[in-house]
Amino acid sequence: MRREAQRSDGMTLHDPDRRRDVAHVGPIELFTPVLDASRDFFVDLMGLREVRRDDTSVYLHTWDDYQSWTVRLVERAAAGIGRTYLRAAGPQAAVRLRAEVEAEGLGHGVVDDVPGLGEVFLFTDPDGHEFGLYWDVDWYEPDDTDRPALKNQAARYPGRGANVRRLDHVNYLTADVPATSAFLRDVLGARCTEQIVKDDGSPQAIWYNVGNKTYDLVYTEDWTGSHGRLHHIAFATDTREEILRAADVCLDAGVHIETGPHKHAIQQTFFLYVYEPGGNRIELCNAGARLILAPDWKTISWTREERAKGQAWGLKTIESFHTHGTPVVP
Structure with a gap:
């Protein structure tokens, strides 16, 4: 495992030569005891779009997210955060990151049942927050109701709420x-x-x-x-x-x-x-x-x-x- 350099005053410095294997934060799961009310807040006031639903959750999309969904609202007895998904910078980056996490004893196996994502490697941070690392992803496909005028934009500007x-x-x-x-x-x-x-x-x-x-x-x-x-x-x-x-x-x-x-x-x-x-x-x-x-x-x-x-x-x-x-x- 590569460790970071230390300055003379003890401050930790980022190693500029270290490969950046996480591309960005991907979709997240948010727990709520009032699923429909939370859904209406995000859709009507924040400007997200409902794109998928099952018995216990609703999937929402922000208008310029290239991925198929951004937030999954999950019905639970108490509010809180579920999984945070991280997209790797590439297939080999995903392999390297998985090895690093498993060396820490924080890996929890692989699943392939997350909508819109391919193989997902599950792990936790030292505090117990859940994460999922992935590479393969479905891109958002707008329909006639939210197709943007500019083809380099994921979806039409919603023009409502906080947008x-x-x-x-x-x-x-x-x-x-x-x-x-x-x-x-x-x-x-x-x-x-x-x-x-x-x-x-x-x-x-x-x-x-x-x-x-x-x-x-x-x-x-x-x-x-x-x-x-x-x-x-x-x-x-x-x-x-x-x-x-x-x-x-x-x-x-x-x-x-x-x-x-x-x-x-x-x-x-x-x-x-x-x-x-x-x-x-x-x-x-x-x-x-x-x-x-x-x-x-x-x-x-x-x-x-x-x-x-x-x-x-x-x-x-x-x-x-x-x-x-x-x-x-x-």
């Missing part, structure tokens, strides 16, 4: 941030772009990317000490204006707005946080044109004193942002 374009990132809760950070870095080959550090210098929250986006996989310390919980999933919009419109849409629909619209200091993301009917936190975000293009990017660390200043424009972080996660625990 979210794609899934942007997943933010998990974890009982052990350092162990999860090492797994992302050493096994998946991801890169830590920013982090929050405690007074002793250990990470409390980490933002990792697998490509050139600023971040794809985020882990925050779970104050309850629980395992496998979700902080939020995030969808990207084209512009800040669509987030402002989404706030009005959610207000009129009676959706709980937790905080925002506002701008984060970390990653500079313009954001709005709401709760979907099942209880999961949903972020609408727009990071503009900010990308991480430097192959030798050095992790940006934020201290407690810096975080105490609030978000980018001074708004203090609401308390529930630190305490609410799904499934909810006492």
